[in-house]
Amino acid sequence: MPEINEQAEAQTSGGGTTTAATGGKKHIIVDPITRIEGHLRIEAVIDENNKIVDAWSSSTMFRGIETILKGRDPRDCGLMAMRICGVCTGTHYQRSIEAVEDAFGITIPKNARIVRNLIQGSLYLHDHLVHFYHLHALDFVDVVAATKADPAKTAEEAAKWAHVAGVEPYIGSAGDFKMIQDRIVKFVKEGRLGIFGNGYWGNPHYKLTPEQNLIGVAHYLKALDIQREMSKMHAIFGGKSPHPQSIVVGGVTCVQDIKNPARIALFKELLTLSRDFVKRAYLPDIYMAGTMYADEATDGSATFHASDHKGAMGKAVGGTGGGILSYMSYGDFRLDDTGFYNSELLFPSGLVLDGDISKVHEVDPNKITEDVTHSWYKGSGAPEHPYDGTTIPEYTGLEKKEDGYAYLKTDEKYSWIKSPLYDGKKVEVGPLARMVVGYVKGDKRIKKYVDNFLTRANLPITVLFSTVGRTAARAIETELMSDVMLEWVDELAANAASGDLSTWTEFDFDTVAADTKGMGLAEAPRGSLGHWVKIKDGKVTNYQAVVPSTWNAGPRGPNGEVGAYEAAVIGTVVADPQQPLEIIRTVHSFDPCIACAVHVVDTKGKELATYKVDPTCAF
Amino acid sequence: MGMDKQESVKKLFTAQSAKVDTNRGDAYYEALYAKCQERLDALKKLTPLNNRRDFMTTIEDEGLERRDFLKWASATTAMLMLPASFTPLVAEAATLMNRVPVIWIELSDCAGNSEALLRSDGPKIDEIILDIISLEFHETLQAASGHQAEKQMEEAMEHFKGKYLLFVEGAVPLGMDGQFGTIGAKGETFVDHLHRAAEGAAAVVAVGSCATYGGIPAAAPNPTDAVGVMDVVKGKPIINIPACPANPSNMVGVILHFVLTGSIPELDSLLRPKFAFGYRIHDNCERRAHFDAGEYVEEWGDEGAKNNFCLYKMGCKGPMTFNNCSIIRYNEGVNWPIGVGRGCIGCSEPDFWDKYAYERPMANANIKAPTGGVEKTVDQFGLGLLTAAGIGIGIHAAASAIAGKKEHEKEEA
């Protein structure tokens, strides 16, 4: 159960909105949010009808990696920047290298471009699959309820959803389901549930039937195997996973793996096997969950209403977990060799604002700023562009109350995450944003996959603007990726066979690194990721990263603009205030990576030690 | 560099692998064998501490043959630097792993080690890691959040007091009274969280370079005053499994060793298990012949790169680094950083971000000093580290045992 403060308390939210101090309201703290990367806390206020009326997202960890990058050789930053996150491992690495390549004016050879796409593509497959099954599924799938399933009916159910997807089920026989069920039964009977312990089993907002739960559990276990195969793909050209090592400024180092047809064949074999699971287990499961939760996903009364929140941009469309309904994609996956910002892209760039799916706006990097009104940093007064970010940490702590719990000071500063804005607006990033932007932009490939999904599921496009929609978009993207990667492996094989083995573009470091700056704007599995670097005399003079979870998990903006997590949680009705199931389900649908989000500080070394510490919090 | 220094560097880089014999004699192994057997018998008598099913059934469900399992057991025996006669004991210990409760906490981390654990291949046993060891608390994987998660951990600490292994991932930020990281509804600082969790642990395993030596958060200028677990936890057995992230085989190895003997494995001066960190990358490197022949990659993607030449000139720190990557590699042996043509960045050594992680050889690199301040060249930074880590801890015997086993496997296949 979450911590609940039963007394009616005058909690003031950020940005001028207030929660009335009337009786019946409860203040919930969920900390730690588990099954994510990093350290995240959500606080929420629920009214007498168990509806969430306000929410705050806070990160409780700070490491200061950008500070560490300053003064180093720009060629060494990638490996260090990668350690921002071990889950979307390799993404920060590549973005950092691309920022430096942009600064140096380097275009990498064809082999390097394809190999990088394959490394990133493997990561997308791995990351999305692990996210759905191992970090998110337990918000939909009741492990204990699976023990009551009828194995024969489970097999029928599995076939039904596979057929919706137009495939045969990955696990199809009653006998197989029986075996898995026996295993679970034994597991549950014997008491200690290990990582499944103390879950919210039995909560009425678990909506799957026992048979559907058993399918979910069976795939959860199988996916543990498949993700290992996917990580092998990552390692073939990356050297190891997590934290690959083969990308360098100018190209890649794995020339002998490109040269060797056996390596490419192994990659293709693993990809084929992974793709099979995506199509025959992952997608059918999404059709199943999407259908079972469709009522919530289209329930307009449970969505975030703009009028309740000053300065916010949401409109009352979409369903539970919809949130701010503004989406951004920087675009990614270069499809030709015309240069980083010239190439045609697999995922197009653009913005769709305020739930208006009739038009796309182009992304202008100059309009990206970060604000610290509600973040534990001392800002310069106005939101700042990443190239010149001058942030000085100022930790004001939590407020320890008589009940023994520590609360966020939500009308002041309350998170280590900054609040990024695009042209003064909050936007959501991630697979849903990429699919929405691509769709609205009329991208043929994306449209084909999204339409195929909606037609088969027999659901309207508005279903996407919800918690479930966010989860579905990630699956659609995974399927698309698993198909397009097959084309890329063949492209690589053909290119290598033609005799082109070049993997690195030469440059004269002293010349190009004299005085320059660059940015690597592209997409990580969780959304738009930008690294900005300034270089002088061969050393980094300033480094900033604005990462996907900063966009999504950031606190209120300067005028009370509500963050994406916060908005998505608001409006949801919780079945049992003691069990924050609905809150974590929605937060998980974003796939939080919080160590990422708290990357960022631009200070001068040990000055950090002089931060003001609120004495009431010095416990 | 002075002439002496140059000579000693040359020596270190060119030394053939040291042939210190790990064989400690029959009497020692007989006593150890008896001790292990006693320990396993005692463990068998315990009622299971958790719910788990029979290990062999799990293995068979996964489509693994008993023969595969025994193969794995014999490879693991060699990895643990034990004589082949211990193989049945290792196999038995694996079946008893479910008696070891593990609490895994995350501090200033990137979850890379948790991700590595997910990719564990043991004998293709990622399920077994989740199913078989009793993983009582693991933020990245567990179902419960918030108070339920905290309660789960408290119960486990109480129930398994004095028996659980505490795995710690991530550095401990000490700056600003520890408030750079907090966890739980009460806003407990990471350092307090660590102390509380370590209190009832049988032993503390620091996994990954952040937990062992501070890692990336502790890289200069160390903005949060981050340190490793061994700088904070006192009076408990501590095992360091560095690397960025740690190799999951080494995590499993430590657990197995604990099950087998009831004690922690033999450690080097940096508290690393010798079975894993008694190897120098350079001594077991597949490109070593090219090093000895003076054939180097001079530029990324050049002819040398296409022919797998030595990566020393591109910054490979294999000569300074102790780890078993060159033997067990990563992701089921699919590849490793030297295999992929990049070279080793010394990620299992203290302060490697400041000392080793760049694409130039040490001798002509100007690198950022670990303590800030002016830049120095290699010879001013401790080559002492090499000696401290103890070159030539019996690698030869174990390495050849494994090589022998590989041959054997080939014949069988």
Ligand code: SF4
């Ligand atoms: S590649 Fe590195 S470890 Fe291998 S021989 Fe060369 S210097 Fe030594």
Ligand code: SF4
């Ligand atoms: S080879 Fe070196 S850099 Fe690579 S994982 Fe091993 S110790 Fe770390």
